[in-house]
Amino acid sequence: MKNIYLIGMPSSGKSTLGKRLARELMYFFxxxxxxxxxEEGRTIPEIFSQSGEVYFREAEARVLRSIRPGGSQVIATGGGMPCFHDNMAYIKATGVSIFLDVSPEAILARMQVHAQEYPADATDRPLYNPYDDELLGTLRQKYDDRIDIYRQADITITGDATVQAVLDRLGDWL
Ligand SMILES: Nc1ncnc2c1ncn2[C@@H]1O[C@H](COP(=O)(O)OP(=O)(O)O)[C@@H](O)[C@H]1O
Ligand SMILES: O=C(O)C1=C[C@@H](OP(=O)(O)O)[C@@H](O)[C@H](O)C1
Ligand SMILES: [Mg+2]
Structure with missing residues (x-):
């Protein structure tokens, strides 16, 4: 069966929803x-600080191409992945893509709530600091930069996506 890719901004729910969707479809996640x-034996903040973003984007492109097409897998991508190294074209050629379209304002709220609940996770995303007063501006800029790529997805789900909503929209795609 076709692979399913979840794409969208950080904290749009790709990893959380992806796991649930895979369970529901009996796909791998x-x-x-x-x-x-x-692969690296390092955390993402370590990779960014020790090797830089360019290196991270190369690693993303490599792992994407290492995933077997047609392998009945739900794939949660990193927020920036579709926007580098022709990854969106590769995603479109090898599976069904779903864009979780969550506004920068809603993302900000999620990141801040998450940082309050789990302070240890606050540094997990090197490009987004939940304690930064400029975070909303950063998120808006990233959203504007990426939206033309994200919109190329086969399916767009706006706002809080449920597994059922995704299954309904997937319909004939599988
Ligand atoms: N639909 C949702 N509504 C509110 N919070 C959510 C939702 N989906 C995910 N979250 C929360 O947002 C945070 C990041 O979710 P995650 O699945 O890791 O996003 P992504 O993989 O897109 O970065 C987590 O704290 C998660 O609980
Ligand atoms: O938006 C981005 O460029 C990034 C998003 C992160 O993934 P999530 O979207 O799962 O948070 C992670 O790949 C890295 O911190 C860079
Ligand atoms: Mg994720």
């Missing part, structure tokens, strides 16, 4: 950030 962490 993979998270490209986790694949990179395993």
């Amino acid at each position: 993979v998270d490209t950030d986790r694949m990179i962490i395993r």
Whole structure:
């Protein structure tokens, strides 16, 4: 069966929803950030600080192409992945893509709530600091930069996506 890719901004719910969707469909679940962490033996903040973003984007492109097409997998991508190294074209050629379209304002709220509940996770995303007063501006800029790529997805789900809503929209795509 076709692979299913979840794309969208950080904290749009790709990893959380992806796991639930995979369980529901009895597909495998993979998270490209986790694949990179395993391959590198380092955390994402460590990769960014020691090797830089360019290196991270190359690792993303490599792990994406290492996933078997047609392998009945739900793939949670990193927020920036579709926007580098022709990854969106590759995603479109090898599976069904779903864009979780969550506004920068809603993302900000999620990140801040998450940082309050789990302070240890606050540094997990090197490009987004939940305590930064400029975070909303950063998120708006990233959203504007990425939206033309994200919109190329086969399916767009706006706002809080439920597994059922995704299953309904997937319909004939599988
Ligand atoms: N639909 C949702 N509504 C509110 N919070 C959510 C939702 N989906 C995910 N979250 C929360 O947002 C945070 C990041 O979710 P995650 O699935 O890791 O996003 P992504 O993989 O897109 O970065 C987590 O704290 C998660 O609980
Ligand atoms: O938006 C981005 O560029 C990034 C998003 C992160 O993934 P999530 O979207 O799963 O948070 C992770 O890949 C890295 O911190 C860079
Ligand atoms: Mg994720």
